[in-house]
Every structure is written in structure tokens, then in C-alpha cells.
Amino acid sequence: MSAYDHLYIDGSWQPSHSTQTLTVLDPTTEQPLAQIPDGTAQDADDAVRAARTAFHAWSRTPVAERVGHLRAIAAELGRRAGDLARLITRDVGTPLAFSRAVQVTLPVNSFLQAARTAMAYDFEQRRGPSLIVREPYGVVAAITPWNYPVHQVAAKVAYALAAGNTVVLKPSEIAPLSVWELTDIIDSVGLPPGVFNLVSGTGPTVGEALAAHPGVDVVSFTGSTTAGRRVAALAADSVKKVTLELGGKSPAVMLTDADPTLVVPAVMAAAFLNNGQTCSALTRLIVPRARLRETEELARDAAPAWAPADPAGEHTRLGPLVSAAQRDRVRRHIGDALASGAKLVTGGAAAPREPGRGYFVRPTVLSHVTGEMSLHHDEVFGPVLAIEAYDSEDEAVHIANDTAYGLAAAVWSADEDRALTVARRLQAGQVQINGAQFDPNAPFGGYKQSGNGREGGQEGLEEFLETKAIQA
Numbered sequence: 033m034s035a036y037d038h039l040y041i042d043g044s045w046q047p048s049h050s051t052q053t054l055t056v057l058d059p060t061t062e063q064p065l066a067q068i069p070d071g072t073a074q075d076a077d078d079a080v081r082a083a084r085t086a087f088h089a090w091s092r093t094p095v096a097e098r099v100g101h102l103r104a105i106a107a108e109l110g111r112r113a114g115d116l117a118r119l120i121t122r123d124v125g126t127p128l129a130f131s132r133a134v135q136v137t138l139p140v141n142s143f144l145q146a147a148r149t150a151m152a153y154d155f156e157q158r159r160g161p162s163l164i165v166r167e168p169y170g171v172v173a174a175i176t177p178w179n180y181p182v183h184q185v186a187a188k189v190a191y192a193l194a195a196g197n198t199v200v201l202k203p204s205e206i207a208p209l210s211v212w213e214l215t216d217i218i219d220s221v222g223l224p225p226g227v228f229n230l231v232s233g234t235g236p237t238v239g240e241a242l243a244a245h246p247g248v249d250v251v252s253f254t255g256s257t258t259a260g261r262r263v264a265a266l267a268a269d270s271v272k273k274v275t276l277e278l279g280g281k282s283p284a285v286m287l288t289d290a291d292p293t294l295v296v297p298a299v300m301a302a303a304f305l306n307n308g309q310t311c312s313a314l315t316r317l318i319v320p321r322a323r324l325r326e327t328e329e330l331a332r333d334a335a336p337a338w339a340p341a342d343p344a345g346e347h348t349r350l351g352p353l354v355s356a357a358q359r360d361r362v363r364r365h366i367g368d369a370l371a372s373g374a375k376l377v378t379g380g381a382a383a384p385r386e387p388g389r390g391y392f393v394r395p396t397v398l399s400h401v402t403g404e405m406s407l408h409h410d411e412v413f414g415p416v417l418a419i420e421a422y423d424s425e426d427e428a429v430h431i432a433n434d435t436a437y438g439l440a441a442a443v444w445s446a447d448e449d450r451a452l453t454v455a456r457r458l459q460a461g462q463v464q465i466n467g468a469q470f471d472p473n474a475p476f477g478g479y480k481q482s483g484n485g486r487e488g489g490q491e492g493l494e495e496f497l498e499t500k501a502i503q504a
Contacts, residue, residue: 036068036208039075039232040215042082043225049074054205054232059125059352060343060390066209071233073241076200079229080247083171083198086226091168091196093224095155099147102190104221106143109136109182112217116182116210118344123207124178125352125391126306127343134306138472139186139214142488145473146190149493163504166497168196169273170249173242175235175263177255178204178354179309179413182214187476187487188252189228195496197250200229202238204255206354235259243267243274250275250496254311256411257436257481275485275495277311277477279411280439283432284314285454287425290444292323296330298467300417302442304338304395307351308362308415311482312440312462315412316401318428321421324399328377328419331397335378338395338415342387352391353414359391362414366396369407369418375400377419409435425454433459438479442467461486 037053038045048069058065069075090098109116117131126135157164174188185201192199203211215230231238239259243251243266253263254277267274284299286292295317302314319327343351353359366381379396393414401407401418408418422428432441441460445451448465455463461478464470475491477483485495 036066036212039069039071039079040219040228040230041075041079042229043219043223048072054234056123056205056207056209057355058122059354060122062356062389062391065122068205068208068232071231071238073237075231075233076202076238076241076245079200079231080171080242080245082226082229083200084247086224087168087170087198090198090224090227093196095150098194098196099151101221101223102143102147102194105217106140106147108217108220109140109143109214112213113137113140116213119213120181120210121343121351123209124181124354125343127348127351128346129348130306135180135183138180138183141472142183142186143190145488146194146493149191149490150194153490153493161503163502165500165502166494167500169496169498170197171247172197172199172250172252172496173245173248174199174201175239175242175251175253175255176201176203178207179306179311181207181210184254185211185214187492188254191487191492192250192252192496193227195493197496198227200231200242200248202231202233202242205232205234208232239263240266244269246270248272252485252495253277260483276483277485277487278439278481278483279437280311280313280478280482281316281409281411281435281437282312282314282440282442282460283316283318283458284442284444285428285432285458286317286319286323286327287428287443287445287450287454288320289446289450291446292319292326292330294467295444296327297334299442300331300334300338300397303417304350304415307353309354309358309413314440314442315417316408316432317417317419318422318431319419321423324419324421328397328399331417331419332378335395335397340384340386340392340394350395350415353393354391356391358413359393362393362412362416365407365410365412365414366398366416369398369401369405372405372407373400373402374398374405374407374418379416403431403434411437429454429457436481439482440464
């Protein structure tokens with residue numbers, strides 16, 4: 033069992049003020065994998081003070097110099113990609129092929145794209161008699177989740193640093209080990225002390241200390257909607273800026289002219305992505321009632337391709353959930369849906385026969401789901417797909433929008449113009465048509481209770497820039 037026993041504050045690895053540690057478990061074996069410091073509010077305060085001290089010089093560092101550091105981080109991430117992918121697979125349970133293809137490549141892209149965006153951005157513009165200046169806020173507290181542990185860090189840290197802010201990062205304590213590797217990379221490229229800081233610990237201790245800290249200017253949070261509300265409430269006392277990327281219950285609308293043989297496998301893949309632990313996963317398939325039985329049969333036939341297995345296997349598509357608590361929560365959702373009248377197409381709440389240990393859940397498809405069921409509304413965050421039927425296009429749009437969330441959506445149709453018309457009606461921050469490839473450089477964020485603000489691209493950079501109008 034490894035021990036990650038130091039925090040990264042003011043340009044060096046330092047011990048926590050606490051002697052307590054948090055144990056990180058391997059979701060495949062259920063055995064201890066590592067220990068990390070159970071940080072304190074004093075650790076958070078030390079990191080904020082270091083970041084505030086560093087801000088004056090960093091904010092005045094030429095953009096080209098800041099960008100050079102980001103490119104160096106991206107290059108080193110690329111060199112360590114193989115080791116990082118294996119570590120994320122052990123830490124999160126992500127299938128190794130997906131770790132290589134997505135978990136590592138996305139953060140490399142974020143650092144490079146943040147560099148490109150900052151270099152092309154016009155930080156000063158003349159508008160009539162005013163000079164409009166965009167300048168960094170100050171100290172950014174980045175609070176990140178466990179499901180995409182490096183990507184979610186990069187989406188915040190790269191753009192915050194590119195804009196000229198300094199950062200205090202609090203990663204999830206559930207699967208944090210790859211963040212230590214990223215921090216080692218950041219340390220190796222020679223950022224000035226205090227520009228980037230890492231403090232581990234729990235949300236109620238370190239996370240809340242950062243959200244409420246008067247020395248923090250921006251809180252960028254990704255996680256559950258419940259936790260996001262708490263972060264916003266704590267930040268309100270000092271009226272600091274808060275951006276939130278929260279939960280989702282994303283629909284995929286199959287229009288009457290779409291081909292179910294194309295739609296069903298693609299939507300199942302999107303629902304079971306990263307073992308179902310993706311906030312933007314397409315977890316509701318909305319289909320014409322006349323195609324319901326055909327859809328169910330296609331889903332049942334496709335399910336064996338998602339057999340739970342050791343995530344380190346080269347051909348594994350579905351690994352374990354990240355923790356026992358997450359596994360049990362997903363199984364309860366399945367049981368509650370069945371008790372409410374949903375039809376089990378495949379899977380179920382019972383433990384899979386293989387691999388025998390680990391936090392595994394059967395890939396599950398439930399049909400006859402209605403708007404009265406909690407499965408229609410609640411984020412499950414596991415390999416569970418709900419099928420809902422409609423009788424008219426207007427009803428399909430209503431079903432799609434009938435949740436508190438609005439992070440992502442999809443539309444399938446043989447007529448792209450028809451699909452685009454429906455896409456415009458969906459209340460979601462990102463809509464894919466006919467399985468279009470995910471664009472990591474498009475602005476990402478949600479409508480309604482899926483959050484506020486955007487990550488990625490020019491919009492992601494501007495979230496970390498304050499606006500000043502100078503008139504002379």
C-alpha cells in the first residue's frame with residue numbers, strides 16, 4: 033500500500049497539520065490502495081495565503097510565458113500517459129482502454145487548448161470611448177470529483193492559470209492518486225511557488241473551508257447537485273464567483289425515422305461510459321411507443337458485450353463502481369424502479385456472478401419507465417439505462433425536458449434538419465445529433481440544476497476573467 037503523505041503548498045511538498053489519513057480503496061479488489069493526508073482548514077488557509085502571495089507576479093506574467101508552462105505540463109502528461117492510465121484504472125475502476133483513450137488524452141488536450149485559447153484571446157478591446165479589459169480574479173479554489181480525476185482538474189486548472197489566476201486544488205478523496213502524479217508534473221515544469229497548490233481532505237473540512245474562505249475569489253466546483261448547493265451557500269457570504277458543473281439525467285430522443293439498430297448500441301455505450309459514472313451520460317432513451325418492443329430486444333441482445341470484468345483487462349468494457357457506497361446506491365435505484373413498475377429488460381440489482389469481488393453492478397436496462405418514477409428524475413451514476421415511450425414528437429420533447437437537470441442530450445433522426453429542430457427545443461448545455469463525436473473544446477456546462485458557467489474553449493477561459501471598463 034502506497035502512502036501519499038504530503039500536500040503541495042507554495043511550491044514544495046509539505047506535511048499536513050493533521051496526522052490523520054484517509055484510505056483509498058481499490059474498487060476491483062476492495063483492498064487498501066493508498067493513504068492520503070486528511071487535510072485541515074489550516075492546510076487550506078496556508079494554501080490560499082501562498083496563492084494570494086503568488087498572484088501579483090503571476091497575473092503580470094506575459095501570456096506567452098504562462099502558456100509555455102501549460103504546454104510543458106501537456107507534454108509531460110503525454111510522456112507519462114501509460115502509467116497514468118493504469119493508475120486511474122486502479123483508482124477509479126475505469127476500463128484500461130477507456131483510461132488510455134479518454135482519461136489521459138482529455139487533460140492533455142485541456143492544457144494545450146487552454147494555451148491556444150489564451151494566446152489567441154484579446155484581453156483588451158476598445159469599444160467606443162471605453163477600454164474593456166479582461167483580467168484575472170485572483171485565487172481560484174478548484175474542487176473536483178473522482179470520476180474523471182485528471183480531466184476535471186485540467187478543465188479548471190489549465191484555464192484558470194492561462195487567465196492569470198493562482199489555484200488551490202482540492203481533489204476528491206475517493207480516487208485522488210492520479211492527481212498526485214499530475215501535481216508532480218506541475219512541480220517539474222517550474223511554476224513559481226504558490227501558483228498551484230494541492231490540499232487533500234474531505235468536502236466538509238477542506239472543501240467547505242475553501243468555499244467560505246475570504247481569500248478565495250472564485251470557486252469552481254464539479255460534483256453532485258446537493259454538494260453544489262452547499263458550496264454556493266458557503267461562498268455567498270463573501271459574494272465570490274461560483275461556477276458549478278453538477279448532475280445530469282440526460283435524454284437521448286429517438287425520432288420515428290431513426291434506425292433503432294444504430295441508436296440502441298450507441299446509446300447503451302453512452303449510458304455505460306466509464307462504468308456509468310459520467311455526469312453527461314445518456315441515461316434515458318426516449319423512443320416511439322411503436323418501436324418499444326424492438327428497442328427492448330436490441331438492448332437485451334447488446335447487453336452481453338458489457339459483461340462486468342477486471343478493468344485492467346485489455347478488452348473489458350465495464351469495470352466496477354468506485355466504492356461500496358456507490359455500488360449499493362445504484363442497486364437501490366434498480367430495486368426501487370422495479371418496485372415502482374418498471375420492466376426489467378436485462379441486468380438487475382443482484383450481484384453479478386463474476387468477477388466475484390469488487391464493486392460491480394450488472395449492466396441494467398429498464399423499460400416502461402414513466403415520469404412518476406424516481407428513475408426518470410434521479411441521477412443514478414451507474415450502468416443503468418431507462419427506456420421511456422412517447423406517442424408524439426411534442427411528448428418526446430416534454431419527456432426529455434421533464435427533469436431538474438439539463439447537462440446533455442442527444443437526438444437521432446434520418447433527417448438532420450429535423451434532428452436539429454428538436455435539438456433546439458431541448459434544455460441542455462450540450463446536444464449531440466446522430467452520435468456525433470464529443471467535442472472536448474466546445475463549452476461544457478448545464479442548464480437548470482446541472483449548474484452554471486462553462487468549461488472549455490473561450491467561454492471556459494472567460495469564466496476566470498473579470499471585466500473592467502476604463503474610460504478616459
